[in-house]
Amino acid sequence: MFVSHTPMAKRSYYISTSIPYVNAAPHIGHALEFVQADVLARYHRRRGDDVFFLTGTDENSLKNVIAAETAKVQVKDWVERLAKVFKNLAQKLSISNNDFIRTSAEKRHIDGAKKLWNACRPEDIYKKKYKGLYCIGCEEFKTMKDLQGGRCEEHPNQDIQEVEEENYFFRLSAYQDRLEKLIADDALLIVPESRKNEILSFIRGGLEDFSISRSRERAKDWGVPVPGDQNQIMYVWVDALSNYITALDYADNGEKYQKYWVGGDNICHLIGKNITRFHAVYWPAILLSAGVRLPQTLFVHGFFTINGQKISKSLGNVIDPFDLIEKYGTDALRYYLLSEIPSHEDGDFSIEKFEARYNGNLANGLGNYAARVLTLAHNANIANWNANVANEEIQEKIKGTRKTVSEKIDDFKLHEALSTIWELISFGDKYINENKPWAKSVEDGSPEQASEARFREITIYNALYILENVAELLKPFLPETADKVLRAIQHSGKNIEVNKLPPLFPRLQ
Numbered sequence: 001m002f003v004s005h006t007p008m009a010k011r012s013y014y015i016s017t018s019i020p021y022v023n024a025a026p027h028i029g030h031a032l033e034f035v036q037a038d039v040l041a042r043y044h045r046r047r048g049d050d051v052f053f054l055t056g057t058d059e060n061s062l063k064n065v066i067a068a069e070t071a072k073v074q075v076k077d078w079v080e081r082l083a084k085v086f087k088n089l090a091q092k093l094s095i096s097n098n099d100f101i102r103t104s105a106e107k108r109h110i111d112g113a114k115k116l117w118n119a120c121r122p123e124d125i126y127k128k129k130y131k132g133l134y135c136i137g138c139e140e141f142k143t144m145k146d147l148q149g150g151r152c153e154e155h156p157n158q159d160i161q162e163v164e165e166e167n168y169f170f171r172l173s174a175y176q177d178r179l180e181k182l183i184a185d186d187a188l189l190i191v192p193e194s195r196k197n198e199i200l201s202f203i204r205g206g207l208e209d210f211s212i213s214r215s216r217e218r219a220k221d222w223g224v225p226v227p228g229d230q231n232q233i234m235y236v237w238v239d240a241l242s243n244y245i246t247a248l249d250y251a252d253n254g255e256k257y258q259k260y261w262v263g264g265d266n267i268c269h270l271i272g273k274n275i276t277r278f279h280a281v282y283w284p285a286i287l288l289s290a291g292v293r294l295p296q297t298l299f300v301h302g303f304f305t306i307n308g309q310k311i312s313k314s315l316g317n318v319i320d321p322f323d324l325i326e327k328y329g330t331d332a333l334r335y336y337l338l339s340e341i342p343s344h345e346d347g348d349f350s351i352e353k354f355e356a357r358y359n360g361n362l363a364n365g366l367g368n369y370a371a372r373v374l375t376l377a378h379n380a381n382i383a384n385w386n387a388n389v390a391n392e393e394i395q396e397k398i399k400g401t402r403k404t405v406s407e408k409i410d411d412f413k414l415h416e417a418l419s420t421i422w423e424l425i426s427f428g429d430k431y432i433n434e435n436k437p438w439a440k441s442v443e444d445g446s447p448e449q450a451s452e453a454r455f456r457e458i459t460i461y462n463a464l465y466i467l468e469n470v471a472e473l474l475k476p477f478l479p480e481t482a483d484k485v486l487r488a489i490q491h492s493g494k495n496i497e498v499n500k501l502p503p504l505f506p507r508l509q
């Protein structure tokens, strides 16, 4: 017989968000990515994994420099101010990140980005005179076929820059076959499948070498200098992508880098659909060149439209996540973001839909069930809770719900995980409505009454058992709400002390 003498080592799980530019305050899309990543981090911690959850800000962009110039503020001060706003949003959303990296201000990042550059095979980096069309909005070179009437589709109000200069190039073309195989075989897993297919057809269309630096002048003297060449600044995407390892102290070959990256069991980047190419093509190619292992998974989420329209400052439809938190509360916003948008696809935001979901699923669904059950259980005066065991049908239902929720989260279908939990709430509601424990409480000392009282106790116990499981399952999604419910149900010895709660989600008028 095999006897293990060492306790099983915890599996590591490394989850990152993309790091947003700090040219403007965060919008609802940033809140979405924070919250999705947080669910994954919390879920894996609860599963016993050793989780490292990273987020941060991408500060070396030309966009940021221009935003600072427009605001007549020093770039350094501007990015610091905006980074604080993003940090504050993470806090207000109860995001459980372990670290927050700022790419302009931290030595670990600057040193790490340079180290990664130097680690690339010398034959992969070469200097070339180049002429191209650059969209500062995208921070990306465009070809004529990417543009419509000479303008970027994403940034129609910005002028496309014509750039002619000598830059460093990365030999991406050398990695075409390896990248195709890695992605086709799911060694680098891209979820959902539709994004994987998009990237595969992009790779099969032929990969061209890309520029990985710009002149100090064009970079407006802002960014990470190219090692050994003071006249060139790294292309912002090259330094930005490296944040995933620089934050782990790649520069010093640190303990976190060894644990979560080199020997990591599960490395996952959560990103928006507009930057899949950078993460599925450029980033793995650079890592291959530098002899650094690749991440396992890219989860690609969709975008929000606002009342059916693209979020855009010029349309004036930018929704401030701080306002929503202020008005409706953190968990209400988390719930909306996680349930309204199918994790793999696009979703739409409107205040009407937000309020309908709030009243329908939070005030009525979860809030009402919790209030009913806690009140019944509090008033029931049950002396010996431990005499009760949840009935088999309920135990089966909960077991099935747990299994489905885990599977859905593993597949990055967070909205389906949530609707599975809401099915359990409806199941609990139906159970109480059918068994009507409140109708069985007349005390007259007769044997019939005794058996009715017993039935009532069992019913209330079962309803409470369901509620407790709902709250446990909700922990990664609505952490504050789950804690409130669980704190209201205190187990002590044979007894359970149940407290009533003020409404979890007061109804909106």
Ligand SMILES: [Zn+2]
Residues within 6 Å of the ligand: 135, 136, 137, 138, 139, 152, 153, 154, 155
């Ligand atoms: Zn653009």
